[in-house]
Amino acid sequence: MLIVLIVLAFGFNAKTQNKVLIIGIDGCRPDAMQEAKTPNLNKLMENGAYTFSAQTDPISSSGICWTAMLTGVWHEKHKVISNDYKNPNIKEYPHFFRRVKEQKPELKTYSVVNWGPLHKILQEGDADIANYLLTDEKVTKRVVDLLQDENPDVMFVQLDEVDGAGHKYDYVPESKKYLEAIEKADAQVGQMLDAIKSRKTYDDEEWLVLVSTDHGGSNFGHGKDIPEHTTIFYIASGAHVKQGEINQQVNVTDVAVTAMKYLEIEIKESWNLDGKAVGI
Numbered sequence: 001m002l003i004v005l006i007v008l009a010f011g012f013n014a015k016t017q018n019k020v021l022i023i024g025i026d027g028c029r030p031d032a033m034q035e036a037k038t039p040n041l042n043k044l045m046e047n048g049a050y051t052f053s054a055q056t057d058p059i060s061s062s063g064i065c066w067t068a069m070l071t072g073v074w075h076e077k078h079k080v081i082s083n084d085y086k087n088p089n090i091k092e093y094p095h096f097f098r099r100v101k102e103q104k105p106e107l108k109t110y111s112v113v114n115w116g117p118l119h120k121i122l123q124e125g126d127a128d129i130a131n132y133l134l135t136d137e138k139v140t141k142r143v144v145d146l147l148q149d150e151n152p153d154v155m156f157v158q159l160d161e162v163d164g165a166g167h168k169y170d171y172v173p174e175s176k177k178y179l180e181a182i183e184k185a186d187a188q189v190g191q192m193l194d195a196i197k198s199r200k201t202y203d204d205e206e207w208l209v210l211v212s213t214d215h216g217g218s219n220f221g222h223g224k225d226i227p228e229h230t231t232i233f234y235i236a237s238g239a240h241v242k243q244g245e246i247n248q249q250v251n252v253t254d255v256a257v258t259a260m261k262y263l264e265i266e267i268k269e270s271w272n273l274d275g276k277a278v279g280i
């Protein structure tokens with residue numbers, strides 16, 4: 001009897017809702033991020049798993065890399081090879097929201113981005129809310145509002161202005177204006193994390209926060225297969241994360257798979273994904 005009661009008690013305690021927030025900071029080079037003052041990202045790393053030597057797609061342009069992050073496969077499969085998004089192979093390799101919805105249609109999927117083309121891989125029904133807003137400030141405000149007033153289960157957010165600063169002032173740790181843009185993005189991440197904590201249902205929820213970027217940069221640009229462009233960071237933070245620096249190779253394609261695993265979506269062999277779950 002006692003054992004039954006204990007099991008019941010633990011059973012109830014464990015019945016929390018797993019939720020995922022993915023924040024993508026466009027064009028944020030890991031070495032510059034480490035040089036910038038980023039108290040919010042630091043806190044996520046302290047409570048999480050992280051690496052500064054993850055890899056993005058060798059064609060290190062935004063459309064290619066974001067598609068790899070959100071489908072879990074490299075460009076050879078998703079077929080987005082430029083920011084024009086011509087003929088993406090979303091029938092075979094859809095946005096991971098679609099796979100979430102197939103297995104758990106009750107889960108709410110939200111995507112809020114600054115850079116609109118990101119949504120070209122969304123198909124009818126994939127996202128309950130898909131907004132593209134033209135400044136990071138508007139994106140942040142919308143995300144904070146949605147976290148406070150709505151009930152997302154998985155949300156993808158893209159901030160774009162760090163990449164803008166890289167194109168204008170260069171993507172190097174010595175570039176003061178670039179570091180300032182990273183610090184601004186960090187503050188916006190902080191606002192989103194505060195919004196999670198102030199949710200009325202926060203005590204019944206277990207949030208996994210994933211933060212990464214699509215590519216780095218150098219000489220005021222990116223797109224090449226060189227370490228300055230293809231080396232990215234990856235942070236996974238939350239209650240069920242193995243803390244500390246990650247020792248295995250992490251790739252941009254791991255983000256969607258990690259999110260799905262956390263949401264208890266069965267990762268099917270037949271999906272032929274390139275990514276794996278990392279840090280949880």
Ligand SMILES: [Zn+2]
Pocket residue numbers: 026027061062063163214215
């Ligand atoms: Zn980009």
